[in-house]
Amino acid sequence: MDIHFGTDGWRAVISDTFTFANVRLVAQAMADVVRQQYPDVAPLRMVVGFDTRFLSDRYAREVACVLAANGIQVDLARADTPTPVISHAIVLHQAQGGVMITASHNPPRYNGIKFKAAYGGSASPADCKLVEARLQQNEQEGRQPLILDFDDAQAQGLIQRFDPRPAYRDHLATLVDFETIRRGKLRVVVDAMYGAGRAYLAEFLRDAGAEVVELRGEMNPGFNGIHPEPIERYLQPLADALRSGDWRLGLATDGDADRIGAMAPDGRFIDPHVIMSLSLRYLLQQRQQRGMVVKTVSTTQMLNRLAASYGLEIRETPVGFNHISDLMMNHDVLIGGEESGGISIKGHIPEGDGVLMGMLLAEMVAAHGSDFQALLADLVREVGAFYYARNDFQLRAVNGRPPYTKSELVQRLTQSPPTTLAGMVVSQVLTNDGVKYMLQDDSWLLIRPSGTEPVLRMYAEAHSATMVESLLRAGETLVPPPGERNGSH
Numbered sequence: 001m002d003i004h005f006g007t008d009g010w011r012a013v014i015s016d017t018f019t020f021a022n023v024r025l026v027a028q029a030m031a032d033v034v035r036q037q038y039p040d041v042a043p044l045r046m047v048v049g050f051d052t053r054f055l056s057d058r059y060a061r062e063v064a065c066v067l068a069a070n071g072i073q074v075d076l077a078r079a080d081t082p083t084p085v086i087s088h089a090i091v092l093h094q095a096q097g098g099v100m101i102t103a104s105h106n107p108p109r110y111n112g113i114k115f116k117a118a119y120g121g122s123a124s125p126a127d128c129k130l131v132e133a134r135l136q137q138n139e140q141e142g143r144q145p146l147i148l149d150f151d152d153a154q155a156q157g158l159i160q161r162f163d164p165r166p167a168y169r170d171h172l173a174t175l176v177d178f179e180t181i182r183r184g185k186l187r188v189v190v191d192a193m194y195g196a197g198r199a200y201l202a203e204f205l206r207d208a209g210a211e212v213v214e215l216r217g218e219m220n221p222g223f224n225g226i227h228p229e230p231i232e233r234y235l236q237p238l239a240d241a242l243r244s245g246d247w248r249l250g251l252a253t254d255g256d257a258d259r260i261g262a263m264a265p266d267g268r269f270i271d272p273h274v275i276m277s278l279s280l281r282y283l284l285q286q287r288q289q290r291g292m293v294v295k296t297v298s299t300t301q302m303l304n305r306l307a308a309s310y311g312l313e314i315r316e317t318p319v320g321f322n323h324i325s326d327l328m329m330n331h332d333v334l335i336g337g338e339e340s341g342g343i344s345i346k347g348h349i350p351e352g353d354g355v356l357m358g359m360l361l362a363e364m365v366a367a368h369g370s371d372f373q374a375l376l377a378d379l380v381r382e383v384g385a386f387y388y389a390r391n392d393f394q395l396r397a398v399n400g401r402p403p404y405t406k407s408e409l410v411q412r413l414t415q416s417p418p419t420t421l422a423g424m425v426v427s428q429v430l431t432n433d434g435v436k437y438m439l440q441d442d443s444w445l446l447i448r449p450s451g452t453e454p455v456l457r458m459y460a461e462a463h464s465a466t467m468v469e470s471l472l473r474a475g476e477t478l479v480p481p482p483g484e485r486n487g488s489h
Contacts, residue, residue: 003135005128008320011103011112014054018111023059026113027066028145029134030099033127035070038096047098049077049086049164051196051256053111054221056080056101061150063099063113068158069146078161080196080219082257084353087120088171089164091349097123102196102256105229105340108222114256120349121325169204175347176359182209184366189213189250189263190358191238193228194220197257201358210362215241223255230254230261230341230354232269239267248370249362253354258321259341260354262361264372272341273300273388273461275361278379280306280335282364283345291334291346294327296320297433298339298390298459301442305383318433319448325350339390339459387465391472393456395449406449410435413447413478421445422470445471447479 002017003010003026010026012018038044046067050060057080064074075093077086083100090098098116106112115123115131123131137143153159188205192198194216202214215237216224226234230252242250242263250263262270276295280303283289293307293314307314312334317323321344324336328350337343342352345360368375395403404412413435419426421437428438434448434457443462450457456479460471 003132005115005125005132008104008122008322009100009112009114009128011106011110013109014111020059020062023062023113024066024145024147025135025138026131027063027099028070028143029131029138030097030115031067031070031072031146032134032138033130034072034097036130037127041096044072045075045093045095046072047075047077047086047090047093047095047116048101049081049083049089049098050101051083051103052080052194052198052219052221053101053103053108053255056111056221059111060099060101062147063101064159065147065150065153066145067099068153068156069148071158073157074153074159075162076159078163080198081164082196082200082253082353082355083114084258084349084351084355085164085168085200087116087349087351088168089162090116090118091120092167092171094118100256104256105227105254105259107227108225119325119329121329121351122320122322124322124326165200169207172204172356172359175345175356176208177363178208180363181205181359181366184210184362184370186210186249186362186366186370187212187245187247188362189215189238189241189247190217191215191230191235191250191252192217193226193230193234193252193254194218194223195228195253195255195257197253197355200257201251201253201355204355204359205362208359208362213241213247228255230259231271235261235263235269238263239269242267249365249372251358251361253358254341257354258352260343260357260361261341262358264376266373270376271388272337272339272343273302273386274376274379275341275357276300276335276337276343277302277306277383278364278375279343279345279357279360281379281382282360282367283334284310286367289334289346291332292327294324294333294336296323296338297430297436298446298448298457299337300339300386300388300461301444302379302383302386304442309382316432321350321352339388385463386461387463387468388459388461389465389468389472390460391458391475392450393458395454395456406434409447409449409479418474418478421474422467424467443467443471445475447475
């Protein structure tokens with residue numbers, strides 16, 4: 001059975017592997033695991049949500065019908081909803097878990113299933129392995145998924161439709177100062193990228209008194225052919241809109257709104273490294289909060305410099321928000337996030353949240369006199385200039401499998417590691433997730449295969465754009481990627 005859970009759930013091409021039949025199989029395996037983990041809880045409850053992708057609403061109904069047939073009460077979202085909003089509902093409803101139908105930022109041809117735990121974050125890798133094992137066991141035993149008719153399940157009270165927006169909005173108001181945004185008289189352009197964040201971020205900003213224009217907020221299950229990922233090369237409409245008027249901030253969320261991207265008033269892309277660094281600095285200086293800083297291996301050294309300046313502990317994890325979630329649940333974490341734009345803060349669920357971070361960034365800009373450029377300049381003065389880029393290479397399959405495993409790549413890159421890269425001395429080689437070469441001036445190069453796509457990623461950060469490009473070129477000489485480059489950002 002070719003169903004495997006990656007960094008954040010199972011994703012596959014619609015009508016190829018991602019079929020109704022396979023969705024039912026996965027739903028049955030998840031039901032089995034939840035029933036096994038909570039044998040003394042009755043009735044069991046799970047929350048199910050979906051994004052705007054092709055057939056996501058129908059897949060979600062199918063999952064709900066399988067869960068209901070297994071005696072699990074299901075709270076099913078009435079409409080497409082951001083992943084973090086569903087995650088918040090899991091905690092609020094005291095459910096034993098949840099399911100989100102989404103492929104997040106992946107291309108339109110993909111869909112996926114995110115398996116959520118009772119604490120609202122992604123299920124642990126161990127729990128995902130249990131689902132995979134149960135899939136295999138059910139297949140070997142010839143066990144077919146149980147399923148109830150949707151209308152019958154509703155009539156029996158096993159499936160209830162609900163609107164998670166009001167409760168989430170109330171929670172958001174405890175984390176973001178709406179009055180500060182109101183006083184700032186912000187003018188914001190929001191790009192929903194046709195994803196489930198449509199109406200959420202824009203409407204909440206309007207609730208806080210901002211003037212808002214929302215782009216690409218209509219329903220378009222194919223995302224108009226773009227990848228719904230809030231990175232520079234997919235945000236040209238946002239850049240154009242910002243340059244066309246007196247706007248103070250641009251914000252963008254991905255397909256399921258658990259990631260954030262931003263743009264300055266001149267249309268310059270502001271990556272999640274900067275967003276997370278600005279957020280940490282704001283929480284420390286303006287809110288006088290403290291706590292651990294958690295970041296993934298591919299995230300900026302600006303955070304390390306800020307943590308050192310303020311005497312905070314910092315932890316670096318493998319890519320995947322589940323690793324950040326573990327630390328958020330067991331330690332006093334002030335902020336946790338990853339380079340892809342999934343970020344969360346103290347007081348929130350252990351889940352990346354593009355809506356929350358968009359609102360917090362609006363608050364920061366408003367508190368700084370609605371002058372985003374000055375806010376960015378202040379950050380550079382404190383931590384120095386940092387530049388970042390990532391190149392993605394499609395991996396050509398060999399006999400239907402990737403050309404090498406992650407462990408094989410790590411072994412190859414660490415057998416005789418380079419002593420210099422782009423003329424700089426390599427001070428440390430880390431293998432927490434892929435291979436990361438640290439240089440003496442806090443620059444770095446990371447090479448790792450994606451956990452969700454057949455892609456090899458190369459990341460670099462340095463104190464000049466020229467040095468970043470030099471590091472990425474050096475990475476290509478270390479492991480010539482078998483495939484075509486998608487580009488850099």
